[in-house]
Structures are given as C-alpha cells and as structure tokens.
Amino acid sequence: MTVAIHLAEEFSVGPARLRVDYRGSEPRDHVLEDMNFLNYRLAEVSRSAAVTLEKPDVLWNREGEKSVSYDGHTVTFSGPWAAGPLQKVVVTMLALRMETKGLHPFHASAVRYRGKTVMFLGGESNHGKSMGQIEACRRGALLVSTETTIVDESGRAVMGSKDVYLKKRAEGTERADKAAPARGVEKFFGAMPTWEIHAEPSLVDVVVVPAIDGNFEPSLSEMIPFERQFQTLHSLQNYFLLNELLAPEWPMPIVDSEALRRARAAFVARFSERPFYFVRAATPQVLMDEVDRVL
Numbered sequence: 001m002t003v004a005i006h007l008a009e010e011f012s013v014g015p016a017r018l019r020v021d022y023r024g025s026e027p028r029d030h031v032l033e034d035m036n037f038l039n040y041r042l043a044e045v046s047r048s049a050a051v052t053l054e055k056p057d058v059l060w061n062r063e064g065e066k067s068v069s070y071d072g073h074t075v076t077f078s079g080p081w082a083a084g085p086l087q088k089v090v091v092t093m094l095a096l097r098m099e100t101k102g103l104h105p106f107h108a109s110a111v112r113y114r115g116k117t118v119m120f121l122g123g124e125s126n127h128g129k130s131m132g133q134i135e136a137c138r139r140g141a142l143l144v145s146t147e148t149t150i151v152d153e154s155g156r157a158v159m160g161s162k163d164v165y166l167k168k169r170a171e172g173t174e175r176a177d178k179a180a181p182a183r184g185v186e187k188f189f190g191a192m193p194t195w196e197i198h199a200e201p202s203l204v205d206v207v208v209v210p211a212i213d214g215n216f217e218p219s220l221s222e223m224i225p226f227e228r229q230f231q232t233l234h235s236l237q238n239y240f241l242l243n244e245l246l247a248p249e250w251p252m253p254i255v256d257s258e259a260l261r262r263a264r265a266a267f268v269a270r271f272s273e274r275p276f277y278f279v280r281a282a283t284p285q286v287l288m289d290e291v292d293r294v295l
Contacts, residue, residue, distance in 0.1 A: 007031055008051045011090060013042050013150070014159065016098040019053040020090060024062025031060065036163075037087045040147055041239075042094060042105060043161045057093045060086065068246060070253035085246035092255060095239035099260070102153040104267060107238040109133035110149045110157050112198035113141035114295050116205040117157055119149060121276075122238070123231030128210030128287060130164055131188060135284035136291075138189065142198035151204065155271055158201040164192070188284050206295065207232075207276045210287055216280040220290045228272035229265070236264055 007022040009031050022031045030047070032038070038045040059076045066079030068089075075089050095105050107122040109129045113136050120129040120136075130146065137143055145160020152158050164185075185192050209223065209231050223231075241252040277294060281287035 008049075008056065010048050010051055010053060011038070011094060012046045012048070013044060013094055013098055014103060015101045016094060016103060017053060018058070018090065018094045018097050019051060019056045020058040020060075021056035022060045022062065024060070026062055032083065032087060032090065034083065034087070037084075038091060038094075040161055040163050041091045042098075042148055043145065043150055043159045045094070057097070058086070058089055066250075068250055068253060070255050075253060075255065082247070085250075088241060088244070088246065089252075092239055092241055092252070096255060096260075098150070099264070103158070104151045104153075104236060104264075104271075105239050106149045106151055106232075107147070107235045108149045109146050110144035110160060110204065111136040111141035112144055112202060113139070116295060117144060117198075117202040118291065118295070119157070119204050119207045121207050121209045121231055121235050123209050124234045125211065128212035128281075128284070131185075131212055131284040132208060132210045132287050132291075134164065134185065134189060134193065135288045137195035138193040139288060141195070143195045144198050144202070149204075151271070152201075153267065154203070155274065156201045156203050162197070204271075204274060206291075207274060208287075208291055209276065209278045211278070211280045212282070212284060212287055213280070214282050216282050218282070218286050218290055219280045220293065221278045223276040223278050225272060227278070228276040229268050231276075232268045232272055233265060236268065 005024055005027060007028055009020055011018045020031045022028060035045060056074055059074055061078045064078045068077050075093060098105060108119050110117060110119045111133055120132040122129040144157050146162055146164045148161045149157050150159045240256050244252045246252050279287055279290045281290060
C-alpha cells in the first residue's frame with residue numbers, strides 16, 4: 001500500500017513568511033533540499049519545520065499529471081517537477097510576501113564606499129552590477145549586497161545576498177549563457193578580491209546603472225525621472241518572472257496584479273528621487289573612475 005506523505009515547511013526573510021507543502025508517496029527530508037539558490041536570489045532565507053501559516057503559499061502534489069497554476073494565493077504544482085522551477089517560484093512568492101511587509105528586493109548590488117551607500121542597479125540590461133561591486137570593493141568599499149539588495153519603504157538597504165555568483169544551478173534551470181560566471185572576474189581582476197561586510201542598514205545615497213562593454217568610450221549621464229523609474233521597475237519586476245518559462249511549454253503563472261503593480265510603481269517614484277547616473281565604460285576600473293567623479 002502506498003503511504004501518502006505530507007511535509008510542510010516555512011521559509012522566511014525578515015518578517016516575511018511563506019509556507020511550502022509537499023504531498024506524495026516519495027519520501028523527502030525537505031521540500032527544497034538546496035538553499036543556495038534562495039540565498040543567492042534573496043538574502044538570509046531561513047527554513048523551519050514549525051508551521052504557523054494556515055494554508056500553503058506553494059503546494060506540490062507529486063502525484064498526477066504535470067501542471068502548475070495560481071489561484072490568487074497558492075501556486076500549485078502537480079506531477080514530476082525538477083528542483084529548479086520549485087526554487088524559482090518560492091523566490092517569487094517570498095518576494096510578494098516581502099512587499100506586504102514593506103521590503104523590496106532589487107536586482108542590484110550595493111557597497112558602502114567613501115561614506116555613501118552606492119547601488120549598482122541591474123535594470124533593463126544588467127551589464128555590470130557585479131563587476132562594479134567587485135571593483136568598488138577592490139578600492140576599499142564594504143560589501144552591502146551582491147545579486148539582491150533588499151530595500152525598505154524609506155529607501156534603506158536593510159539586507160542583501162553575499163554570493164557574487166551562483167556556482168551551481170538546480171536541475172531544470174541550467175543555462176549555457178551562465179555556465180562560466182567567473183570568467184569576467186578572471187578577465188578584469190585576475191582573481192576575486194577580498195572585502196569586509198557592511199552589516200548595518202543604510203540609506204541608498206546614489207544609484208548607478210552600469211553598462212560595461214569593451215568597446216565603450218567612458219561617459220556619465222545623470223538620468224531623468226522617467227529613466228530612473230523605468231530602470232528601477234525593471235529591477236523589481238525581475239523577481240516576478242512574468243517573462244520566464246519554468247519548464248519547456250510551462251510559462252510562469254501570473255502572480256502579479258494591477259493593484260500590486262501600481263503600489264510598486266508608487267514606491268519606485270519615491271525611491272527614484274535620489275541621484276541616478278548611467279555610466280558607460282569599457283572596464284570596471286573605468287566605470288569606477290567615472291563614479292568617483294560624482295561621489
């Protein structure tokens with residue numbers, strides 16, 4: 001006789017909590033065995049077997065025909081799914097729950113440099129947030145965050161991821177274009193520099209949208225309000241996967257809404273009142289030379 005297994009766990013980032021349930025006949029120690037992706041894409045994610053939420057935010061019914069759906073509260077997977085799509089949906093749903101607590105995950109790195117907190121924004125193109133952060137730290141900056149910077153309603157960076165690259169991708173999310181993340185570091189720096197961590201929350205003072213390309217002549221432009229908000233919204237929307245496949249033939253369910261998008265845009269408008277600069281440069285070193293001019 002097949003024994004049904006029901007496993008429930010909660011994941012949390014700061015005050016935001018998410019319940020993830022598994023139901024099936026295959027034994028598991030955890031719904032998600034690997035926490036590396038969650039901590040890379042968010043920050044300081046905790047997992048607990050002590051469940052406090054009444055119903056799941058993510059439910060995986062292991063038996064049955066493969067499907068994925070969203071009912072306005074719960075993303076439900078049915079059938080056999082690889083770990084990668086499950087991890088990505090948990091990140092998305094945690095990002096939604098974080099927003100209800102006034103926390104906004106940015107696809108951005110940040111450093112504490114020359115008395116200011118500088119954010120390197122991964123906006124529409126995402127060409128240099130990691131390299132800019134590494135070069136700033138090579139010049140003595142303290143690390144605030146790498147892949148993700150979590151910002152509160154007042155514009156403070158309150159926490160962030162600490163791994164520059166995701167070294168191993170889960171089954172179902174392998175990408176040839178992401179297969180050698182350390183090559184850029186080797187090209188520009190020889191080896192990864194070391195740095196210290198800035199752990200205290202700090203107001204983001206300056207935002208840099210980098211564009212690093214070996215052919216660019218250096219240039220620095222202060223961005224107009226539309227550009228600031230456009231790039232910032234791109235950075236925030238990165239977590240809701242509206243343009244992504246979870247698996248072949250299975251797009252990410254739409255978990256966003258008009259009300260959430262309008263509230264997000266209002267936060268973006270407030271956040272974008274600070275100085276924003278678009279910087280083109282051939283290398284991270286030239287990028288930071290340009291940034292130094294405005295600090």
